[in-house]
Amino acid sequence: MSTISNNLHIYNSLNGQKEKFEPIHKDKVGIYVCGPTLYSEPHMGNMRTFINFDLIYRYLLKLGYQVKYVRNITDAGHITNSAGEDVDSIGKVAKLEQVQSLEIVYKYNVKFQELQRIYNMLPPSIEPTATGHIQEQIEIIEKIIENGLAYEVNGSVYFDVRAYGEKFEYGILSGRKVDELAEETRTLNAQDEKRFFADFALWKKANPDDMQIWRSPWGDGNPGWHIECTAMSTKYLGNHFDIHGGGMDLKFPHHEDEIAQNCGALGCNPAKYWMHANMLNVNGQKMSKSFNNYFLPKEIIEGTTNVFEKPYPANVLRFCMMQAHYRSTLDLSSDSLNAAEKGFDRLSEAISKLDKLPIADSSSLDVKALVNSYYNAMDDDFNAPMLQAQLFESVKYINSISDGNATITVDDLSLLTTEMHSFVYDVLGLEMSSQQDDSKLDGVMDLVLNLRQQARTNKDWTTSDQIRDGLATVGIVVKDGKDGTSWK
Numbered sequence: 194m195s196t197i198s199n200n201l202h203i204y205n206s207l208n209g210q211k212e213k214f215e216p217i218h219k220d221k222v223g224i225y226v227c228g229p230t231l232y233s234e235p236h237m238g239n240m241r242t243f244i245n246f247d248l249i250y251r252y253l254l255k256l257g258y259q260v261k262y263v264r265n266i267t268d269a270g271h272i273t274n275s276a277g278e279d280v281d282s283i284g285k286v287a288k289l290e291q292v293q294s295l296e297i298v299y300k301y302n303v304k305f306q307e308l309q310r311i312y313n314m315l316p317p318s319i320e321p322t323a324t325g326h327i328q329e330q331i332e333i334i335e336k337i338i339e340n341g342l343a344y345e346v347n348g349s350v351y352f353d354v355r356a357y358g359e360k361f362e363y364g365i366l367s368g369r370k371v372d373e374l375a376e377e378t379r380t381l382n383a384q385d386e387k388r389f390f391a392d393f394a395l396w397k398k399a400n401p402d403d404m405q406i407w408r409s410p411w412g413d414g415n416p417g418w419h420i421e422c423t424a425m426s427t428k429y430l431g432n433h434f435d436i437h438g439g440g441m442d443l444k445f446p447h448h449e450d451e452i453a454q455n456c457g458a459l460g461c462n463p464a465k466y467w468m469h470a471n472m473l474n475v476n477g478q479k480m481s482k483s484f485n486n487y488f489l490p491k492e493i494i495e496g497t498t499n500v501f502e503k504p505y506p507a508n509v510l511r512f513c514m515m516q517a518h519y520r521s522t523l524d525l526s527s528d529s530l531n532a533a534e535k536g537f538d539r540l541s542e543a544i545s546k547l548d549k550l551p552i553a554d555s556s557s558l559d560v561k562a563l564v565n566s567y568y569n570a571m572d573d574d575f576n577a578p579m580l581q582a583q584l585f586e587s588v589k590y591i592n593s594i595s596d597g598n599a600t601i602t603v604d605d606l607s608l609l610t611t612e613m614h615s616f617v618y619d620v621l622g623l624e625m626s627s628q629q630d631d632s633k634l635d636g637v638m639d640l641v642l643n644l645r646q647q648a649r650t651n652k653d654w655t656t657s658d659q660i661r662d663g664l665a666t667v668g669i670v671v672k673d674g675k676d677g678t679s680w681k
């Protein structure tokens with residue numbers, strides 16, 4: 194039993210119910226989230242899913258759990274696209290650019306890591322890669338074969354869905370039954386090696402033009418689409434861990450097949466709670482590379498999309514993302530971003546007033562109840578929009594105290610300050626402008642003024658004036674005095 198008392202309830206996609214969260218191992222939580230396939234720069238839709246899981250990770254930490262958060266990087270493997278074709282997305286780009294597959298992955302991983310910093314996402318405990326775990330994948334496939342649930346054909350290995358169905362239930366997560374799948378899947382053609390249409394590849398024999406190839410007991414080839422997550426989640430979190438997450442679009446077939454692989458190799462569903470984050474849409478349609486309706490996170494920050502009329506800071510985007518519950522779709526529009534910007538500024542302003550509020554002998558509002566409402570919101574399946582609503586109740590209260598229309602005691606003010614800071618900075622992961630500007634701007638100005646001083650020492654008046662005038666255009670006035678240079 195956990196010693197951390199919590200009232201957290203999580204919507205479990207396995208049964209469609211909100212369940213009380215009881216970790217498997219006392220006070221420790223293991224969470225695995227399917228990470229990106231790095232053949233292009235992650236778009237804002239991808240980021241929404243990772244930001245949602247960042248929020249979930251942050252709240253588990255806030256509750257006091259020791260959390261191991263594993264999010265993989267897909268840098269190998271073939272997927273089956275909607276047309277039933279076998280595609281190596283990374284290899285395709287590598288061929289076009291005439292470089293190695295891992296050069297493509299590296300290039301986009303640098304961008305992905307930068308985006309995580311910009312969006313203030315906590316780094317996971319580990320970001321393991323598929324190519325670093327080929328041996329583990331082979332071992333899992335061998336176990337599935339030993340258990341009679343996979344077969345080899347001509348150097349490829351397939352999962353035997355019919356044999357599996359005799360011992361376990363295929364479709365337990367997605368609710369998609371094999372009979373129903375038959376209707377929506379193309380029929381097997383003569384060249385198909387599979388025994389049954391729903392069987393899926395665990396290992397694919399190498400094609401002569403494959404960019405990445407590994408040795409295996411079945412000959413040279415590549416892992417199938419789903420096996421890396423089974424290998425890496427098991428390696429880092431064990432056969433049965435607390436939470437497995439990913440975007441809603443991964444529920445079928447990816448997560449369904451992961452469950453089948455884990456049950457087939459190790460006898461149990463890998464995770465106690467399955468969580469699925471909903472999609473970021475554009476005009477009601479899922480943002481996706483293949484629909485060509487995507488925008489990149491940096492384009493929104495820099496204001497270079499042709500959709501939004503101005504740039505929005507990363508904090509405002511993060512705030513906007515959290516105005517929708519993770520299980521609801523979200524349409525990103527100028528209206529939603531403008532509203533988020535206003536809200537963010539109001540919250541920021543109220544927080545900056547906290548240390549200037551007058552103290553009274555009594556509080557005109559039940560502050561403990563107000564603070565509890567933050568926990569209640571997040572305990573209800575990580576309801577961030579509800580948390581925001583409660584934070585805005587607090588903003589109203591702060592403004593009333595500041596206007597002399599409400600009161601607060603010293604203890605209540607201390608509680609309110611601590612918990613507002615914690616929920617805004619640590620849980621929602623927002624950096625308030627007042628907080629950022631003061632500390633960061635000081636450092637930047639020291640650097641700029643030093644450079645200007647060097648220019649002046651060298652009698653390079655053009656550069657020195659350029660710096661002074663440039664700063665003036667952004668509202669920073671530089672003054673040269675007897676005691677040195679100051680700015681305001």
Ligand code: AMP
Pocket residue numbers: 227228229230231237238239240241242439440441442443471472473474479480481
């Ligand atoms: P991928 O790199 O395509 O494997 O996607 C990485 C993650 O982003 C997966 O968890 C997807 O479910 C998620 N994802 C893809 N498109 C969207 C979208 N439009 N909104 C939210 N999440 C998405």
Ligand code: ZN
Pocket residue numbers: 226227228422447
């Ligand atoms: Zn996965």
